[in-house]
Amino acid sequence: MKNVTFRQIRVFTEVARQLSFVRAAEALHLTPPAVTMQIKELEAQLELPLFDRQGRKVALTTAGEYFLVHARRLLAVMKDAEDAMQRLRHLETGVLNVGLVSTAKYFVPRLLARFRDEHPGVEVRLQVAGTRDQLVALLNSGEVDLAIMGRPPRELATRAEPFAAHPHVFVAPPGHPLLALGHVPVTMLENQPLIVREGASGTRALMDRFFQEHRVTPRIAMEMPSNETIKQAVMAGMGLSFLSLHTLGLELRAGEIELLHVEHTPVIRTWNVVHLQSRLLSPAAEAFRYFILEEGEAWLAAHDRPWIGAGPEAAAPPGGGG
Template identity: 80%
Template sequence: MKTVTFRQLRVFTEVARHLSFVRAAETLHLTPPAVTMQVKELEAAIELPLFDRQGRKVSLTTAGEYFLVYAKRLLATLKDADVAMSRFRKLETGILTVGMVGTAKYFVPRLLTRFREEHPGVEVKLQVGANREQLLTMMTAAEVDLAIMGRPPKELATRAEPFAAHPHVFVAPPKHPIFRSGHPPVSALANYPLIVREPASGTRALMDRFFQAHRVEPRIAMEMPSNETIKQAVMAGMGLSFLSLHTLGLELRAGEIELVHVEDTPVIRTWNVVHLPSRVLSPAAEAFRYFIIEEGENYLAEHDRPWLQPTAEG
């Protein structure tokens, strides 16, 4: 084990993540033979095979699964050491990895562009989780420095700081019969099919709580893991939906989707910037944390203002 290098550990974890030597090579900007050589040297150093190879199919051996846990710990410790040293250097440089739920992709890249204008020495990377659970996995594996999400996790010790309101609304295609009611009660939604997010998403959890609070049983016609697919289905007239207002700017401006001003909506949640208190934030991550807390609310308020009724905020 004395000859194991951090380079070998990085290569090993990438192959384990993709279960592909070719994809790991692409991610690391190496050639596949170079990746294979690093893994073979690592296996020789620990005197155990880490992967089963059957043609193009790659899987971890039992020893490989155990070793992956320790490899990730070692790499996370090395990253923490680098962060600590950068604090001594007082440099806002390096790589900032921001994780986010899919809904946040509609505004986080624009905020990151503003952030880069103030901090040009920082290289920014984005990691998008398909849903909240996937993002929590990224945080636990130290794959992201900070995460932008709605409901903070209760199952993981984190520091969550709210920075902006996050309205959720019901939407329908133009000229849908529900618009005849003007300001329909929640019970009116039971008459129409709903196209909704999958149960693991924060949006779905919020919708379920909303209907439970109003003692209404919704007609769920379809579950989809993508906001974009749901919007297309709504525009095609397949049903109504419950979505984050922050996903709807283009469609609302084009008149392809309209808000249904159901009683007791919008449902207001908050956006949070979240990180693990057990890990030291780099100067770049700390700077972005301050930036989004200071700038995020005003930016999103400008987006929301044209669509929300003045009385809806209460």
């Protein structure tokens, strides 16, 4: 293994992430033949196949799965070394890897755009995790420097800093009979069909806890893994839903979805910026951490205020999901 290069390791981890030589080539700005050559040279050094190739389908071999664990560790160590050198040069340049739960994609890119205006030397890479568990895995493997999420992971030693409120609300299609009530008791939701996020979602966990606290058994009509699909279903009149207020701006402004002012809502969680305690942040990551702690709350509050101001008193249970 003495002739294995970091270039080969980076190419290998990208192919393992994409499970596609073509998509890995696009992500790395290389040609597919160049990616194939790097993998073949790496496999020759290791004297083991790392991928099973069947037509266009690519899968890790057992050797590939083991090597991926060590490859990620090596890249994380190299990233730490690069960050240390940047500190010595006092430069806010380099690559910033930010991971986030899917709900945060509605506002984090706009904050990142403002950050880049102030720090044009930083190259920003964004990874949206499908689930909270996937984001925790990205953080643990060192693939992201910072994570934007609700409930910080208890299974990792992290530093989590809250930077903004995260309201959750019930929504209904325009013209729904409950909208005429103004203030809706929680018990009146018991017989209403609900379109909800999947069980692994932090939004779902928060909704389940809300109903448990108020001793109401919800009627789950459908589970969906996407906020966008849920919103379309609500607009089509298929039921009510419980969603992050941050996901609803366009639909509320267009009048396609209405806030349902249920007692004890909005339910408030907090957004956190999270990083591993064991890793030193690069100057770029430290700059973004400071930026979001300083700017995030004011920006989100300005966008939430027109809708929160129209509702009843908020509830704020401890904790919250991601």
